[in-house]
Amino acid sequence: MVGNDLRQRLRDKSVLIFSLIVPLALMGVLSLAFGRLGTGSVDLQPATVIASVEDSGPLGAALLESLASVESMKVTVRQVSSEAVGPETRTTGAALGIVIPAGFSSALDTGQPSALQLIEGSGSVLETSVLISIVTGIVDQFTAASVTEAAARLGGVPPDAAAGIGRIAVTGDPILHVTEGIAPAGQLSLRAGLVAGQTGLFLLFTVGFGVLGLLAEKEQGTLARIRSTAAPQWTVVAAKALVGFSLGVVASGVLLASGTLLFGVNFGSPAVVGLLVLGAAAAATSLTFVVAKMVRTAEQANVAQSIVAMVLGIAGGAFFPIQASGFMAVLMDLNPVGAFIRGLGISAGGGGVAEIAVPLVTMWGFAVICVMVSRFLPDRGAKA
Numbered sequence: 001m002v003g004n005d006l007r008q009r010l011r012d013k014s015v016l017i018f019s020l021i022v023p024l025a026l027m028g029v030l031s032l033a034f035g036r037l038g039t040g041s042v043d044l045q046p047a048t049v050i051a052s053v054e055d056s057g058p059l060g061a062a063l064l065e066s067l068a069s070v071e072s073m074k075v076t077v078r079q080v081s082s083e084a085v086g087p088e089t090r091t092t093g094a095a096l097g098i099v100i101p102a103g104f105s106s107a108l109d110t111g112q113p114s115a116l117q118l119i120e121g122s123g124s125v126l127e128t129s130v131l132i133s134i135v136t137g138i139v140d141q142f143t144a145a146s147v148t149e150a151a152a153r154l155g156g157v158p159p160d161a162a163a164g165i166g167r168i169a170v171t172g173d174p175i176l177h178v179t180e181g182i183a184p185a186g187q188l189s190l191r192a193g194l195v196a197g198q199t200g201l202f203l204l205f206t207v208g209f210g211v212l213g214l215l216a217e218k219e220q221g222t223l224a225r226i227r228s229t230a231a232p233q234w235t236v237v238a239a240k241a242l243v244g245f246s247l248g249v250v251a252s253g254v255l256l257a258s259g260t261l262l263f264g265v266n267f268g269s270p271a272v273v274g275l276l277v278l279g280a281a282a283a284a285t286s287l288t289f290v291v292a293k294m295v296r297t298a299e300q301a302n303v304a305q306s307i308v309a310m311v312l313g314i315a316g317g318a319f320f321p322i323q324a325s326g327f328m329a330v331l332m333d334l335n336p337v338g339a340f341i342r343g344l345g346i347s348a349g350g351g352g353v354a355e356i357a358v359p360l361v362t363m364w365g366f367a368v369i370c371v372m373v374s375r376f377l378p379d380r381g382a383k384a
Helices: 002-011 013-038 058-068 082-091 104-110 125-154 159-171 190-211 213-220 222-227 233-263 270-294 298-315 327-333 336-348 357-376
Strands: 047-053 075-079 096-100 117-120
Touching: 013 190, 013 233, 047 058, 047 082, 047 125, 058 075, 058 096, 058 104, 058 125, 082 096, 082 117, 096 125, 104 125, 117 125, 190 233, 190 270, 190 298, 190 336, 233 270, 270 298, 270 336, 270 357, 298 336, 327 336, 336 357
Parallel strands: 047 075, 047 096
Antiparallel strands: 096 117
16 A cells, blocks of 8 residues: 555656755755855955055065965055055055055064054955955064064063064964864754755655545545455555655655755764654654644645645744744744754754754654644544
């Protein structure tokens, strides 16, 4: 019975469309539209810096050389007179104007104040902000070297050795290192969240093809003939549930694997992800039992299933993370789609089976409650 139903569903083009083609298409569109926001990187455009160097020392020229050698963006430095920096920066589309005053190098060497003039241009705000940050960082390094050298001289260190200490303060290897890591806190990148959300959303549609087939067979009269055989009646419902569950598990696995390959996301251990998929498929399958009891026809069931899927999907964060507080936050925590996405976030952060216990309990608890509720609901289809 299960094999026959599976063959029927696989021959149904709508199963392939709603379980794989539509979610993959949505993943692609949403990733193109919003995926860059979650990559953590931005493509910087080439920028021009208008500069005037009145300083005769080495530090002014070193500052411009450092700007021209920035690796994250292409920077073109064009030198003009100090009077022309402001007008040319504002009228030529340059990102930044710099005026390095006379005595800049000597002021840093002696610890005296010196004013470096920066003029924001009419180009991109992002590139301008990046360049200002770079200039500020370079000047801070120069200042650190100057302060270190001055402190060394005050301590009785010979001038040549003090200058060497100042250079080490700038060019030496850092003592402290910062390593970026990911904690298993249930947070996915925007692109990974889109893949996980669409998988959870369309899982609700996919499992319905198995269980809601009961109503279609009831309308066609084939269900009565099946029940007239020697097979126990519970096996009919169990077979439909197993078909929907199997379709949901396979489709979800394919979608997550496709998201990993096509969109460069990683959800962690396949075994942990597999447990989450099983829990989500069980929750989605149990929900269709409730829907099947509350409607009379297969058409009504399809409409009701679509409404329930969209409500649970959107509330669970299938498109964008949803923030709530109080009682609404408690309700959203019980959403199987939200639990599925949170579980994948924990798995992506390196979490194991113990860390995903709460999402698993949420999904399996949802499944048990829905099955129990469906047992006591009156079958409206039987009265039709």
